[in-house]
Amino acid sequence: MMTTGESSQVSRRVNELLANARAEHTRHVQNLTRAARHAPSPTVYSPTLPFLLPTPVIPEPAPAAQHPAHPQPKKPAGPSPPRSWVSHSSPSNPGVDLLSAAPISCSLRRELLSSVFRRLPTPWNVEEFLTLVDWCLLSLLDPFDADAIFDLPAHLRRRLVRLAALRCPLTREQLEVCWGDGYSGTGGEAIIIGREAYGALRQLLHALRRASEAPAPEEAWDTPLHLLAAPPIPVLHTLVLVKTPLPSLALLPRTLTHLSLVRCTFDSIRTARNLPKSLPLLEWIEVNECEGIDGAWFEGVDWGRWAGLVGVRLVPAPLEGLVVDGGVPRVREKENWQERVRKRIENGRMGEVEICFD
Template sequence: MGMRATNTTKDATQRHVNDMLDTLRGEHYRHTQNVSRARRVPPSTGNRTAPNLPFFLEYYSSAPAPKRQSGPPPPRSWTQSASVTDTPNWRASRLAPVFACLPEPSHTDDFPPLARLCLRSLLSLYTTDELIEEVAPLLPGHLRRLLVRDAAIHAPFSTAQLLRLGGEEGHIEDELVIVGPAAGLREDHAVRLAQNARTFTTEKWDADDDAGAQPLQSLVILSARLTSSALLKLPPSLTHLALINLPDTILLYRLPSVCPLLVFLDLSHNSWLNEHDRRVDLMRVDWTRWTQLKRLVLRGCYVPHELPAKVNKSRWDDVAIIQE
């Protein structure tokens, strides 16, 4: 018993001595810091001056801000109305419905995806020709398709540039977006697209993607001319077709026989549909031939009040008609 009591007393004394030593060391350290007046900074784990955001965001931060002038804005009569149809915002609003219904995710500017940020950074580093000749061949198909969509809003490609991007197939991953007035669909281009669609046999539909290129399935034409000869030679494989703000009239009643597989059709902002002599064009279309049609967009143009009944005649499911 005496031995245990002695050991317990020694342990308590040793702990007390250790506590006193720790206290003295702490007081000595604080005293030394106060004397030297050294700033107590936590150790750095890295370079705090280095940027912590992706480098390509500098492309957006360095974009020039819109210039503001003092005084009230100029009257609307002083502005050129033609320039309104040649802005990214205008093109984005016209292309939004079709981009939202294409097989790939919708194209929105509210929260641009990482892939689009990277592509726009490439646009800031290379010229258009360099991008098409050197960068685009290295990109996978879905990124080249995203590149064309984004360029259609911010800096549309010309006809020659689209042909170089499309290669032998004439399109980019079964999709083609044409924005005028710098671009258009030539008749020989339409013929090549139709030939590729006809040579695509039934066996290739069931084969892997690597077995061959898919035919054109989505065609978007904005503010570009579409001749009657080119329209009649469109490939029958089309499922999504957008003919927006076309400067000239087209043979609407011929579309069902040319493109019988349409699921989506956009005829918005065609001012010639508002003309008195052209208001019957939509009623002349044989809508029953489009058995797979799901959505019809008719924004900014005249729509006869009898049209919904004619479009949905003999259908189990009504076609969604978008007018606003």
């Protein structure tokens, strides 16, 4: 057992140890403070390399030379003439190959065919967005997949011919594939773009002529089944020709109700005299920039024979004589023949006829 004297010695020893520890800690803190106060400042290194791309010095532009103002040519008094009076002095987009698959050619064909497509018995607005079915059909054209097209339903093959008229004109062989056996793919309309497809049109017209002249088979017990089951050729009601010659009027079926001739060639005298007699059921006709056709030709057509006519679009071929010195068109001459043609078309009709000259 520890005595009182020994206990006091132990306490004194503990107090000394604590005092020494506090003194040692105080000296350590003071040393750190003095070291931080006398520490050297950090060295800052500045860049020694020059700039690789100095700011270019742009010289001030030289003052423009002062030229005397040229007198502006005087315009004729009065308002500017309507667009329909001055739009025929030159062809639409001269120099553009109308039969090419280039984008500018596709745009021109779209512009020329949009009018007739909107007025077909099954109208189509070419400005509308293409559907997924349309894009699938277009994929069959490049490269041309004859086997897949041959297996398509008739209404899709007719749609494909319309799409191809805008995107890439079909040749004779390709058009025959789209029309199919028995010409079921026509759907009653034939769209011919360029002379390469003209042969297919002639074959179609001859087939229609033979079908109309052939007697209907009589149903008897010994009649071959293939004669009774043979589907008839669809009645042709629409004919659209672009950059092709017009076939003989004797070959054209009298069932036509829509006729569009765009930059075509034909006998102007015979056509003007015989067209109304050959196609009496026409409801809509377009003659657009056809070779050698002017305002006088439109006046020579017997418009009164078309009792069911509801719309016409008449654009004469570009003529050099429509512009005089100074670039002022002879609008008075155009105004005169257009007014005379309008009166001949509207004379004696009960209903209104849509007439367009551009």
